[in-house]
Structures are given as C-alpha cells and as structure tokens.
Amino acid sequence: MTLFFAILFYLAFAILIAGLAYKIYDFARTPAPLSIPTTPAPTTRPGVAFRMAREVVLFESLFKGNLWIWLFGWMFHMGLFLVLVRHLRYFVADVPAWLLFVQPFGKYAGFMMVAGLGGLWARRFLVERIRYISTPSDHLWLAMLLVIGLTGLGMTFLMHTDIVAVKAFFLGLMSFDIQALPAHPGLFIHLLLVALLMILFPFSKLLHAPGVFFSPTRNQADNPRETRHLAPWAAQIEKN
Amino acid sequence: MAAPEFEIPKFREFPTVPAMVPGAMAHSKPYVANEKIQEALGFQGKLDEDWQVTHDKVIGKFGELLGKYRSLKVFMDSCVHCGSCTDKCHYFIGTNDPKNMPVARQELMRSIYRRYFTLPGKIAPKLVGARDLTKEVLDEWFSYFWQCSECRRCSVFCPYGIDTAEVTMAARHILDSVGYGQKYSNEILGKVNKIGNNLGLPGPALEDTLLGLEEDVKDDTGVDVKYPLDVQGAEVLLVTPSADFFAEPHIESLIGYGKVFHAAGISWTLSSYASEAGNFGLFNGDYNMMRKVAMRIREQALELGVKRIVVGECGHAWRVAYAFWNTLTGLGAGGDDPFAVELQKQLDPKYKQPSHICEFTWDLIQQGRLKFDKEANDSRIITFHDSCNVARASRMGDYAGGQFDIPRNIIKAVANKFVDMDEATIRETTFCCGGGGGVLTDDLLELRVKGAFPRMEALQHVVDKHGVNFMATICAICKAQFTKVLPYYGFNMRLVGGVHQLVSTAIRLGDEQ
Numbered sequence: 001m002t003l004f005f006a007i008l009f010y011l012a013f014a015i016l017i018a019g020l021a022y023k024i025y026d027f028a029r030t031p032a033p034l035s036i037p038t039t040p041a042p043t044t045r046p047g048v049a050f051r052m053a054r055e056v057v058l059f060e061s062l063f064k065g066n067l068w069i070w071l072f073g074w075m076f077h078m079g080l081f082l083v084l085v086r087h088l089r090y091f092v093a094d095v096p097a098w099l100l101f102v103q104p105f106g107k108y109a110g111f112m113m114v115a116g117l118g119g120l121w122a123r124r125f126l127v128e129r130i131r132y133i134s135t136p137s138d139h140l141w142l143a144m145l146l147v148i149g150l151t152g153l154g155m156t157f158l159m160h161t162d163i164v165a166v167k168a169f170f171l172g173l174m175s176f177d178i179q180a181l182p183a184h185p186g187l188f189i190h191l192l193l194v195a196l197l198m199i200l201f202p203f204s205k206l207l208h209a210p211g212v213f214f215s216p217t218r219n220q221a222d223n224p225r226e227t228r229h230l231a232p233w234a235a236q237i238e239k240n
Numbered sequence: 241m242a243a244p245e246f247e248i249p250k251f252r253e254f255p256t257v258p259a260m261v262p263g264a265m266a267h268s269k270p271y272v273a274n275e276k277i278q279e280a281l282g283f284q285g286k287l288d289e290d291w292q293v294t295h296d297k298v299i300g301k302f303g304e305l306l307g308k309y310r311s312l313k314v315f316m317d318s319c320v321h322c323g324s325c326t327d328k329c330h331y332f333i334g335t336n337d338p339k340n341m342p343v344a345r346q347e348l349m350r351s352i353y354r355r356y357f358t359l360p361g362k363i364a365p366k367l368v369g370a371r372d373l374t375k376e377v378l379d380e381w382f383s384y385f386w387q388c389s390e391c392r393r394c395s396v397f398c399p400y401g402i403d404t405a406e407v408t409m410a411a412r413h414i415l416d417s418v419g420y421g422q423k424y425s426n427e428i429l430g431k432v433n434k435i436g437n438n439l440g441l442p443g444p445a446l447e448d449t450l451l452g453l454e455e456d457v458k459d460d461t462g463v464d465v466k467y468p469l470d471v472q473g474a475e476v477l478l479v480t481p482s483a484d485f486f487a488e489p490h491i492e493s494l495i496g497y498g499k500v501f502h503a504a505g506i507s508w509t510l511s512s513y514a515s516e517a518g519n520f521g522l523f524n525g526d527y528n529m530m531r532k533v534a535m536r537i538r539e540q541a542l543e544l545g546v547k548r549i550v551v552g553e554c555g556h557a558w559r560v561a562y563a564f565w566n567t568l569t570g571l572g573a574g575g576d577d578p579f580a581v582e583l584q585k586q587l588d589p590k591y592k593q594p595s596h597i598c599e600f601t602w603d604l605i606q607q608g609r610l611k612f613d614k615e616a617n618d619s620r621i622i623t624f625h626d627s628c629n630v631a632r633a634s635r636m637g638d639y640a641g642g643q644f645d646i647p648r649n650i651i652k653a654v655a656n657k658f659v660d661m662d663e664a665t666i667r668e669t670t671f672c673c674g675g676g677g678g679v680l681t682d683d684l685l686e687l688r689v690k691g692a693f694p695r696m697e698a699l700q701h702v703v704d705k706h707g708v709n710f711m712a713t714i715c716a717i718c719k720a721q722f723t724k725v726l727p728y729y730g731f732n733m734r735l736v737g738g739v740h741q742l743v744s745t746a747i748r749l750g751d752e753q
Binding site for chain 2: 026027031032040041055059061062123129133138200204205207214216222225234
C-alpha cells in the first residue's frame with residue numbers, strides 16, 4: 001500500500017502541476033482583443049486588484065446574485081482554505097508558531113467545509129433550476145469533496161490514525177525516502193480521493209480557480225479611451 | 241394592434257422566480273439570411289449540403305475563436321454550474337424556458353467545447369454533459385443564441401464574471417461563417433457597408449429630412465436651429481443612430497441635440513458617409529466587421545477636419561464607441577498608424593474622444609452655458625431606463641458609475657419630477673428592453689414582448705405609485721422596442737422617449753428675445 005500511494009502521489013502531483021501550468025500558460029497566451037470589463041469597473045490597476053481581491057476572498061458577485069449559494073459556497077471555500085493551511089504541518093519538519101496557532105481553526109473549519117458542501121449539494125436536488133443545470137460530474141465532485149472532508153473529520157475526531165507516521169510518509173516523499181504509511185481505511189480513502197482530485201483538477205471545472213484571475217470582465221481596468229487593447233492578431237489586420 | 245398569437249406574461253404580485261417550462265421557446269427562430277445577404281458580407285452563402293463539411297467547419301471555427309479570445313476560452317473552462325445566474329435573464333423570466341437561463345444557454349456551446357476540446361468530454365461525454373455536434377445542435381444554437389440580447393446582466397452576478405454575451409457572439413460568429421446567418425442583422429450590416437447607415441438612407445434623403453427638421457423647429461420655436469450635414473471644418477462631428485433621422489420618438493432627441501449645439505454656440509455637423517452610430521458587427525462578434533463599420537467614422541472625422549466626436553443616444557453604439565473605437569481604429573490615445581496619428585493631432589485633447597452626447601450636454605450645464613425652463617416639462621412625471629450597453633459595458637464622465645448619474649443629472653436639470661424604478665431593475669442590474677443585441681425584428685416579436693416583461697413590471701410599479709408618464713432612455717433600440725411592446729402591456733406607446741427630448745422641451749435657445 002505504501003508503494004502504491006507513493007507512486008500515486010508522485011503521479012498526481014506531476015499531473016496537477018504540469019496540467020495547471022499548461023492551462024495557466026494557455027489562458028495567459030490567449031489575447032483579449034477588446035476592452036470588456038463589466039462596468040462600473042475600476043479605472044486603475046490598483047482598483048482592479050481590489051476588485052479581484054473582493055471577488056476571490058468575499059465572492060462579491062455571487063453575494064449580489066444569490067445569498068444561499070454565496071453562504072454555502074463561501075463556507076465551503078473558506079473552510080477548505082483553513083483546512084489546507086492546517087495540513088501544511090504534514091509537509092514541514094519544524095512547524096512554525098503561526099502554523100501551530102491556526103491548527104484549532106483548521107480543525108473546526110472542517111465542519112464549516114462539510115456543512116457548506118452539504119448545502120450546495122442539497123440545492124442541486126431541491127432547487128429546480130439548479131437541478132436542471134447539474135451534470136453527473138457536478139454531483140460526483142460534491143460527493144468526492146464531501147467524502148474527503150468526512151474522512152478527514154473522522155480521523156480528527158473519531159478514528160485517529162498515526163499522524164506522526166503520515167507526516168513521515170509525506171516528508172519522505174519530498175526527500176525521495178519512502179516511509180511506511182499507516183494502514184487505516186479512513187486514511188486510504190482520504191488520500192486516494194485527494195490524489196484523484198489532484199489528477200482531475202486541470203481537466204475539470206475546478207479550473208475556475210485560476211480562471212477567475214484571467215476573466216477579462218473582472219481583470220481589466222476601464223480605460224479604453226486612454227489605452228488601446230490591440231491583440232497581436234488584430235494588429236495584423238491593420239497592416240493589411 | 242392585432243391580437244398576439246402568444247400569451248403575454250402576467251405581472252407578479254411578488255417577484256418570485258418562475259417555474260420552468262422546458263421547450264417553451266424552442267420554436268423561436270429568426271429568418272435565416274439568404275445567400276445574397278451573406279455573400280455581400282463575405283460569409284458563406286448557405287449551409288453546405290454535406291453535414292460533415294459543416295460539422296468540421298464549425299469545430300474548426302470554434303477552435304480558431306478559442307485561440308483568439310481569452311474571454312471565450314476562460315468562460316468555457318470556468319463555469320461550475322453554481323446557479324447564481326439562473327434567474328437573472330429577462331428572457332428566462334419572461335418565457336420560463338430553462339434554456340434561456342444564462343448557464344443553460346452557455347451549455348449549448350460548452351457541451352460541444354467539452355466533447356471536442358477537453359479530455360473528459362472525449363472519454364466520458366455523458367458524465368460531464370458533453371455531446372456530439374449534430375444539425376439539431378446547430379439549429380438549437382440558431383434558436384437560442386438569437387434569444388440573447390447580449391445585455392450582460394448575468395455577468396454581474398457570476399462569481400467568475402462569465403459573460404454570456406461573449407459566448408453568444410462567438411456562436412453567432414460561427415453560424416455566420418458556415419452560412420447560417422440571421423437575416424435582420426446581416427441585412428443591416430450590408431446596408432451600413434454600402435450606404436453608410438443601418439436604414440439605407442442615401443445622402444440626398446438625409447439632406448431633405450434635415451431641412452424638413454429645420455423648418456419644423458423654426459415653426460415651433462421661431463428660431464433658426466440648424467441641422468448641418470457634411471460641413472467641412474465644423475468643431476463637432478455628431479454620429480448618431482440613423483433611427484434618429486426619422487423614427488418616433490427618436491427624432492425628438494435629434495431635435496434636442498441640435499438645440500444644445502445652437503444654444504451653446506458650438507459648430508457641428510452630421511455626416512452622410514458616416515451616418516450611423518450603431519454597429520451590428522458587435523452583435524455578431526465579428527471583429528473585422530465591427531472594425532469596418534467603425535472605420536467610416538474615423539475616415540469622416542479626418543475628411544471633415546473636426547475637433548471632437550460626439551455620439552448620440554444609442555446603447556450598443558456607445559459601447560462600441562467608448563470601449564472599442566480606440567482599439568479598432570486608433571480614435572483616442574495610442575494609435576500609431578499614420579491615419580490615427582493624424583486624427584489624434586486633429587482632435588482636441590481637452591475633451592474625451594469620443595464623448596457621449598450626455599457627457600457633452602452635462603458639461604455645458606455645469607459650465608452654466610445652457611439655461612432651461614424646467615416648468616416646460618411639468619406635465620411629465622419621468623423615470624429613467626438604464627440601457628444595458630451603457631450601464632454594464634461603458635462609462636460616462638470621470639468615475640465608475642458616471643453612466644448612471646449623468647443622464648439622471650441632465651433629467652433633473654431640465655425637469656422637476658423624476659422618480660427611479662425599483663433599485664433591483666436599474667443601474668448595473670438594469671433589465672434589457674428585450675429588443676437589444678440584434679433581435680429587434682418582427683420575426684422575433686414573441687421573444688421581444690416576453691423579454692420586456694421584467695422592465696414592464698417595474699414600470700407598472702412606478703406608474704401606479706407615482707403616476708409616471710414618461711420613461712426616458714438613451715438608446716435607439718430601447719426606444720423602438722418599447723414603442724412596439726408597451727401597448728401589449730396596456731401602456732401608451734408614447735410613454736417612452738429620449739433624454740434629449742426632455743432637454744429639447746425645456747432648453748432656452750438664447751436668441752428668442
């Protein structure tokens with residue numbers, strides 16, 4: 001099992017990084033040939049950075065759109081963020097003070113994450129419009145994240161695993177010195193699904209994470225009278 | 241008015257989201273452009289006989305657009321089906337057809353994207369909602385991408401800023417390229433390319449119209465207000481939607497622009513060659529087409545030697561002028577081809593280029609150069625309908641949101657009675673009139689009537705509560721659309737008019753003493 005997970009995580013990590021790097025490169029190289037911010041929009045770059053920060057941290061547009069989706073979505077993402085930060089301790093030998101400090105927050109954020117996911121999934125069944133637009137993969141993503149969250153909470157609060165050994169396994173992976181992974185069904189499911197998530201990330205709707213930063217309606221400053229937005233292919237037309 | 245062959249939506253007591261009626265608008269289709277119309281624009285005349293050929297061309301064009309437009313690429317990848325946009329489209333609210341939910345409209349295209357351009361869609365299409373491109377899919381595109389007015393309301397509420405307008409434009413661009421164009425829009429593009437305006441009014445007809453207008457204004461006010469055409473060396477070139485030349489109530493605003501120039505003593509001219517501010521190239525998402533239409537204005541500005549370019553009351557025209565002209569033609573700052581450099585030397589850098597007529601008028605009001613008899617508008621209780629392209633795709637003045645304040649400021653400067661409609665239906669969350677984005681044609685009348693529903697509902701509210709009897713707007717399409725659909729909801733068609741129609745009523749021309 002240890003070897004299986006070791007190979008799986010090397011593979012998953014490689015696919016995640018290479019896949020995301022390619023997608024980000026692909027977004028970045030594709031020109032935005034016209035100025036299309038959704039207005040009213042900031043007129044300066046710092047203004048755009050502030051708008052983007054509100055979008056990414058507070059989900060401002062979603063807040064305007066639907067309070068329930070905002071509430072569940074924000075709970076899930078913020079919960080996930082804190083949980084991920086908490087997990088950093090498995091990847092650093094000496095845990096710094098700030099990371100120790102956030103541990104309890106990360107611990108209980110797991111509940112917020114799971115509650116958010118539950119709410120989002122319930123909406124896919126209960127709200128007619130959202131049921132209509134949901135694909136099987138939308139349900140599977142929620143199921144997968146929910147199981148990851150629940151197995152994580154289970155290991156934190158009910159069926160503990162040897163986290164010292166888990167940490168040794170991941171530190172070992174990072175230094176190419178493979179250490180035994182504790183045999184724990186909850187842990188196996190947890191890690192298997194996390195690896196699967198990493199592999200699927202660059203091919204799925206999870207691309208909304210890098211996508212939002214490249215969204216022209218949000219990342220462009222409203223300055224078209226002062227600045228031209230000439231794409232290379234459009235400049236070519238002018239030469240003809 | 242003949243009885244309609246469809247049901248007109250009933251006003252709701254509470255603004256609940258309508259229950260879905262799948263397929264409710266599946267029958268809605270505009271007329272297909274014939275070969276002559278298509279070929280005049282350089283598009284394929286009609287669909288290929290062999291479906292496989294069309295299929296390959298569609299996928300090929302789709303791939304090309306994905307490489308050219310970051311918006312399309314990012315939007316195809318980023319949607320998570322959260323549902324925030326599902327109840328935001330006026331066409332969904334008015335028709336109950338779930339394919340008029342913005343996300344569902346995008347899925348018509350995204351399902352094809354997934355199948356042909358992503359790994360999961362190639363391996364497990366059913367799982368991720370991918371499907372093969374068939375003739376039925378293409379027909380569905382033709383139906384539902386012509387049920388979008390590209391108003392961008394959905395993009396306001398999307399956590400990733402996904403703008404269905406961009407998706408619709410791409411779909412229409414592909415349809416045009418394989419010989420499946422829409423008659424109304426492409427016929428108009430043909431006219432503007434050939435004659436210079438969407439209505440196909442030739443220069444002499446325009447001249448007659450303007451002379452007639454001068455006589456009317458003289459009879460009305462006793463003042464010689466001029467409506468000049470092709471005047472070399474005028475300070476301002478006014479480019480306005482051609483509907484302003486003859487349609488009601490549009491012409492009332494044209495009269496108003498002339499009075500503003502007259503009262504301020506600023507020389508101006510219209511152009512017969514560039515007699516159209518509208519640019520239907522936008523609706524079809526065709527950069528080349530849009531650029532070609534915009535170039536006429538740059539050429540005329542150079543030819544006439546004007547110092548300023550001002551755009552009349554038109555929503556999508558202002559989007560193209562404000563947000564795209566500089567990029568398309570170098571009209572503004574930063575263009576480096578010889579013509580653009582010449583034009584920039586000629587234009588007066590003290591002013592924003594181009595300016596909206598409302599920016600122009602409001603500047604003059606602030607400088608104290610215009611005087612009004614506000615009481616002249618006292619018979620009117622006025623509200624203002626924000627036009628989508630002005631509200632969500634452009635700006636006026638120096639700060640974000642100036643596009644909302646400046647027209648309202650003008651109204652309040654020329655009239656005493658003004659009330660706004662429900663906050664959720666104005667400013668950045670304004671509802672489209674239902675006729676924008678290339679659907680202002682009688683073959684889509686059902687769509688237009690139903691699409692106007694949310695606006696009509698908000699209007700009814702202020703009519704009941706405040707006795708509103710004038711809905712001002714700054715868009716030629718809004719004016720034409722409302723004139724047509726207001727009666728379906730029991731309103732007088734004369735309830736809609738332009739902001740400069742109000743200016744026209746109250747302005748003191750200065751030389752009557």
